[in-house]
Amino acid sequence: MTEIDRTDRRILQELQRDGRLANVELAERIGLSPTATGERLRRLQKDGVITGFGARIAPGKLGLGLLVFVEVSLDKTTPDVFERFAEAVRRAPEVLECHMVAGGFDYLIKTRFGTMSAYRRFLGEGLLSLPGVRETRTYAVMEEVKTDGPLPV
Incomplete structure (x- = not known):
């Protein structure tokens, strides 16, 4: 495990607020020289603490305003x-996230669509045909209260 000190935590906090x-500017905010900041940043990336940078996009602006979570139970x-299902999910572009969970079902899937009928097509033609799927439960999100919260570093 990578040793993360207080300065590293400040870097991570600042980058979670603004990855650009x-x-x-980052060096100024955390009180280090640009050279020392750059070295720490490279180490955090090399060690896999920082896994990448990207843009946050408003789904509704792309016609993907319907957020749907799906519980999936497997037949065995x-x-x-597990491996066949996971491999199939990794190839499904409609699946944004998939998590194996403990509890009353096996996986929790996060998807986005433009309409409920588009989700229904995905459910019938895609998800239910994946290896091992026995049952699903769908939860359409009515309001997104908090998204993309920063990690508490």
């Missing part, structure tokens, strides 16, 4: 069924 900060809970 120039190194000089064996390693080969």
